[in-house]
Amino acid sequence: MTEHYYSQRPSVASDERKIRVDVRGVSIDLVTDRGVFAKGGLDEATRRLIETVDLTGATSALDLGAGYGVVTAVLGRAYPLVEWTLIDINERAIDLAIRNTAGLAKKPIAIVHDGIPEEMDSVYDHVLLNPPIRAGKAVIYRLYEESHRALRHGGKLWIVIQKKHGAPSTFEELQRHYGSVETVYKKSGYFIFCAEKD
Template structure:
């Protein structure tokens, strides 16, 4: 069976490396490896998402499908009073995410799960998601529903998706689940959606 970045236990031979990430006036060295998403560097969708997200200073954020942790690593520095939960189904990615966010200490915790655990209900101010497109539309839409459950009232889901990967249908699905949805970024086929839970 071929490994994917959403494989629970990747069998790909380890080949650890360090990459440079520079975004939001933050420069970091992050550890990556075979068997994780975008191992060679920060992917363009995540970069555009990071450039658009704004958070309350004391945000409690779920980094959903965190991979090796670039979103938390960057935004945890931009917002030094924020707290984070990182979730991914990929054990190897989650190990790397823990290493890449270790500087934040108790501000971060990691959970290995295929989606948001059901006991997390109305706890987060924000959920940030670059969805696992290759896992299929049903999985992506389930993550939307998970995010709605886990957000506080007034909480927000940030999603990046390309037009060729189904941005219009994803927007319609978000409208079915959230009180308000807006497109906060649209360029070169990339969209960043902001969905708010108000009722």
């Protein structure tokens, strides 16, 4: 299989670059690299997720599939009281994420893992995920289940996914695990679902 961003140790040579991100009233410079997702700049799906989520009143959030940390870097400034955890399978991405979130008021926890560790049970108010489509449906659906375990009662999983990448089937899968699933955004083929743990 061709190597892609869902690899623990990218073999492609490092070639770091700086990008400028302007979203949700936050303007920051971030460092990206080859072998990580959306190395050229903020991808459209993640932009829409960042602009849509509501973390009002939250104390903890998990940036699942964090990549180089753009979600936490932005929302950590928009919601400075939230304690963030970043998880990604990609070691290079997590190294970048640690650097890109170093300026936050609360230092995030960063973990290299292909999902959510079992000891993380009922600990988060929110989980945010732009699913790793290229990893396949089995991996993605496992992340939905693991997110349910990791959420507190009443916690919410936010997912952005395009229709062509399986939004309808994702909605059905979420309904199998969560008490309520709401489509909170739908435009230009992009869907954002908010699934609440009952």
